[in-house]
Amino acid sequence: xxxxxxxxxxxxxxxxxxxxxxxxxxxxxxxxxxxxxxxxxxxxxxxxxxxxxxxxxxxxxxxxxxxxxxxxxxxxxxxxxxxxxxxxxxxxxxxxxxxxxxxxxxxxxxxxxxxxxxxxxxxxxxxxxxxxxxxxxxxxxxxxxxxxxxxxxxxxxxxxxxxxxxxxxxxxxxxxxxxxxxxxxxxxxxxxxxxxxxxxxxxxxxxxxxxxxxxxxxxxxxxxxxxxxxxxxxxxxxxxxxxxxxxxxxxxxxxxxxxxxxxxxxxxxxxxxxxxxxxxxxxxxxxxxxxxxxxxxxxxxxxxxxxxxxxxxxxxxxxxxxxxxx
Numbered sequence: 103x104x105x106x107x108x109x110x111x112x113x114x115x116x117x118x119x120x121x122x123x124x125x126x127x128x129x130x131x132x133x134x135x136x137x138x139x140x141x142x143x144x145x146x147x148x149x150x151x152x153x154x155x156x157x158x159x160x161x162x163x164x165x166x167x168x169x170x171x172x173x174x175x176x177x178x179x180x181x182x183x184x185x186x187x188x189x190x191x192x193x194x195x196x197x198x199x200x201x202x203x204x205x206x207x208x209x210x211x212x213x214x215x216x217x218x219x220x221x222x223x224x225x226x227x228x229x230x231x232x233x234x235x236x237x238x239x240x241x242x243x244x245x246x247x248x249x250x251x252x253x254x255x256x257x258x259x260x261x262x263x264x265x266x267x268x269x270x271x272x273x274x275x276x277x278x279x280x281x282x283x284x285x286x287x288x289x290x291x292x293x294x295x296x297x298x299x300x301x302x303x304x305x306x307x308x309x310x311x312x313x314x315x316x317x318x319x320x321x322x323x324x325x326x327x328x329x330x331x332x333x334x335x336x337x338x339x340x341x342x343x344x345x346x347x348x349x350x351x352x353x354x355x356x357x358x359x360x361x362x363x364x365x366x367x368x369x370x371x372x373x374x375x376x377x378x379x380x381x382x383x384x385x386x387x388x389x390x391x392x393x394x395x396x397x398x399x400x401x402x403x404x405x406x407x408x409x410x411x412x413x414x415x416x417x418x419x420x421x422x423x424x425x426x427x428x
Contacts, residue, residue, distance in 0.1 A: 106413050107420045109159035120180070121171075121208055123201045125192035130178035131171035131205055135163035140238075140427060141211045143169045143202065145218035145225045147244075150344030152177030152337075160217070160410070160419055165427040169214070171205055173198055173225075176340050183340035187298050190347045195354045199229050206236060215426055219243035219410050220383060221345075224353065227360040227391075230367055239426045240372040240398070243419060244380055244408050245388040247360040248353035252387060256319075257290050257349065261381055265319060272315040275308040294350050297343050305343075306335060312342035319381045322407035361387075364394035372398030373422040377406030377415055
């Protein structure tokens with residue numbers, strides 16, 4: 103029997119604030135752990151997933167100064183995308199990369215470790231490739247780079263081969279609506295219309311269906327409590343709107359950009375951690391990044407899906423944060 107790692111004990115933030123970053127946006131941020139410890143910034147998933155208290159527990163609080171923040175439009179940051187989609191025009195990958203730099207400067211940090219999973223791995227790669235001199239280490243999990251094959255797999259029908267029952271629920275708002283064509287080859291586009299419709303009877307069910315699909319697929323075994331959290335109406339609407347906004351715009355990235363530019367990371371110590379049975383962000387992308395950035399350690403967890411707290415993935419993440427704490 104494998105000895106499984108456990109999260110570090112619960113801790114409270116020692117400092118919180120809201121950072122104005124322009125465009126009428128203010129980011130919630132917090133620090134916890136050792137104020138004089140090794141700085142690490144946690145980049146949450148989604149985009150639009152927000153942070154939680156559990157995320158602090160991925161790092162040894164005696165050794166790390168732990169920085170969490172909610173990206174534009176979600177979590178405790180304002181304005182919230184559930185209230186209106188009007189601010190999404192100023193919510194892009196490159197706005198977020200600039201936001202991370204503004205937060206680093208605001209906190210007086212010279213260099214820090216960057217930790218990101220799922221969409222957080224996308225943002226971590228984009229930030230590290232833009233500001234490599236500011237990154238001491240890069241820990242990435244559930245690798246996602248918004249390539250067409252990745253988006254098509256999860257949102258345009260590839261994953262229905264694995265979960266046809268759940269896929270029917272994802273299709274339902276599109277096929278039931280008279281506002282969008284029943285075009286199964288352009289579901290991201292169809293959802294874009296539904297999620298931005300001003301009628302709550304249109305955008306509300308669409309947001310819940312989008313969030314149900316994703317939250318049902320992120321764990322290897324079903325976890326109803328995860329689905330319940332993702333489908334709370336306010337969370338679901340912000341989450342679905344922000345994700346769809348990024349995906350319809352292909353993350354403002356050239357096709358394959360983050361893999362092609364991985365050579366920039368050569369001098370940054372790194373860890374790539376991936377579940378073999380990850381249905382949201384299949385292992386091919388992690389493998390492609392591993393081939394492009396062989397200097398980083400690579401862990402393919404044979405009994406795990408996508409979520410950071412899948413047992414084998416959590417083991418590998420804690421091993422990486424402990425290793426880099428030195």
